[in-house]
Amino acid sequence: MSIRPWPNILLTGTPGTGKTTHAAQLLEALQAAPSTSTAPWQHLNVGDFVKEHQCHSGWNEEWQSWDVDEDRLLDALEVVQQPGAKILDWHTCDMFPERWIDLVVVLRCDHSQLWSRLEKRGYALNKIQENNEAEIMEVILQDARESYAEEIVVELRSESPEEMEENIGRIVAWVEAWRRDHAADDEP
Template identity: 30%
Template sequence: MINSRETVKANDKSRVFAITGTPGVGKTSVAEMLRSRGYTVYSFNELAKKLDCIIDYEDECAVVDLEKLNTMLNMMFSPEGTVVVEGHLSHHIADTAIVLRCNPIQLKERLLKRGWKYEKVMENVEAELIDSILVEALEMCERVYEIDTTEKSVEEVAKAIISIIEGDIENEIYKPGNVDWISELEEKIDEIIRL
């Protein structure tokens, strides 16, 4: 949770890419792969803690002062560099959002295996089903891409992200709206929402 719905971005000259999405879609795994390939990748949550930008906790979620975080990032990031920030709120501070998506049925299984409370699992499954993070990213970022991670390996997702960062892709491949869980899973909605 954050304290503002407004977009706060790092230095306009920097290229800040967010790897965002509902918890469980593969953000952290992909971030680790990008780090191993030499990219500078920051965790949104770790940055907020390190830069003392957490102002409160609500329901076990940090409330982040985005304005302060943005100010700190402007001092920290090179004005001409490319920075990747990973986390389900990272699109709040980015120029470009790469929204990772996962089939809600598989997402539900992943989160239950992690031992999450059923209520929290269903909250996140619903958010994925209705494109919650994608909609936020579209409202807040200059450029938005969408990658369905359901049938892809971490390696494949990392390659897709690198192609976006490096500008080596056709815009249509990962354009927002390519993933539509409601239409695709219309017949299975009951299965998704019950245990």
């Protein structure tokens, strides 16, 4: 059982599947729900955190992204464990220790829709192709299943505003159930 009073949630998926949008809406929903509003909910966009806290070894020109220093990043994120109530948003999941995460949500998207989203972001063709291939091959979903207990990994579609709204509702309901299930852990 977790000793945190609130769960930590990892939203992951191929770039362009809606992680940051989901995280922002989830944060808003959790802060508004009477059963979860007392928690100190925080959205951590890990990519932004890497830049802000210099958890990288430099800029990679070929991929137009930072080369992440995972050890430095994990050291900087150690505070994630307590008191929980963190929504982590990143395109990979297998580097986070299992003990940190209570729910892993893998967002999925049809590859043709993903391609369009990445084009609109101005991604280079090689990045679009690599990310599209990763989505088709279910790379992040498989990483999640290999890195975390089966019962905490959830795959959700992210192709429309209706699906996003439904996903947010499911995650809020999960948080409420987690709190009920862990109520005994909160007692002294």
